[in-house]
Amino acid sequence: MMKVLKHLTPLACAVALTNPGCAGAQDMTGPQEAEVAKADPATDAAGSIDWEKEFGVEKKVPDPVTGELPVAPYETSPANAGAKPFQHSNMAQAFGGQAGIRAIVNRFVELNTTDPRIDAIFRNQDIVRLRRTLFEQFCYLLDAGCAYTGRDMKSAHKDLGVTRADLNALVENLQKAMREAEVPFAAQNRFLAKLAPMDKDVVTR
Template sequence: MTHPKTFVALAVALSSLLAAPAFSEPAAAAAAATAAPAGLYQALGEKAGITRLMDDFVNRVVKDPRIGNHFKDTKPAALKESLTDQVCQLSGGPCKYEGADMKSAHADMDINKGHFNALVEVLQVSMDAQGIPFAQQNRLLALLAPMHRDVITVR
C-alpha cells in the first residue's frame, strides 16, 4: 500500500516542477544550493542526520522490488556517501557534491516515471523512520523534484 502522505508530498514536490525554470545540471545545483530553504539543513539533523537518512534510504531502496534492480551494480557505501553530500549541499549545508550530473549518472538506466515515484515513496518512508517532520520532508522533496528531468530516461 502506498504511504498515505506520499501523494501530498509528491504533489508538493511536483508543483515545483511546473514553476522551476529549465537549467543545465550544474546551474540547477548551484541555484538550488543558493536557494536552499532557510533552516532545512538543521531540520534534517545537519550532516549526521543526513548521513543517517541516506543510510536508511539506500538500505531500503536497494531492496525495493520496484526499483532495487537499478542498484544491483552500485556499491551501497559509495551511493550513501554521494547522496549524503548531494542532500547536504542542496539543503544548505557545507558539503560539496562532486558526483556525476544526474543526466550522465542515469543515462543508461531505463528509468520511467513509476521508478522515480517509487524512489520518492522509499525516501518518504526513510524520512518518517528518521522522524523528519512532514513539512521538512516536503521542503527537501521540492529541492529534489526538478531532477526528474534528468533522471527519467524512458518517457
C-alpha cells in the same frame, strides 16, 4: 552473478530460458559494479574457467581506501547537484545536520536496494559511491555544509533505464526514510520541491 551461473544445473538453465523475466536494461549495465568486482573468479574454488574473461567483462578494482569503483573523469561543479541549495533556512536543522542527513541517506539507500520494485536498478551499481555522492548532494542542497563532487543528474542516471514508476517508488522510499528520521512533513516537502524538477534527467524510458 557469474558465480551463480557456474552452479546452474541444466534444469535451472531450462527455467532461465523459458522464463527470462525481461529484467530490463539495468541487467545489462555492465561492469561498473562492486559485487562483480568482489566475486573474483580467480579465487573461486570451482573456478577452472574465468567466465568474466570468456565474456569479455572488464573488471574494475575498488579503490583500497574509499572502496569505490573508478568512474570516467568528469568536471565537478556545484551545478551538478541539480538545484540551488537552501539558504538562510532551518532545513539542515530539520534534517538533523550532517549526522541526520547521513543516517537518512543510508536508510534511503537500504530501502531502495531492498525494494522489490526497484532493487534491480541498484544491483551491480557502486553503492559505496552512491551513498557518498547522495549524502553530498543532500547535504549541499540542505545547506548543511558540504560540497557536491558527484556527476550531474543526467550522466549519473544515464543507462539506468529508470521509469516514472521507478522514480515514484524511490520518492516513497525517501519519504519513508525522512519520516522515520522524524523530519517534519513540511520540511520533507520543501526538500522534495528541490528534487522534483530533476525528474526529466532521471526518467529515461
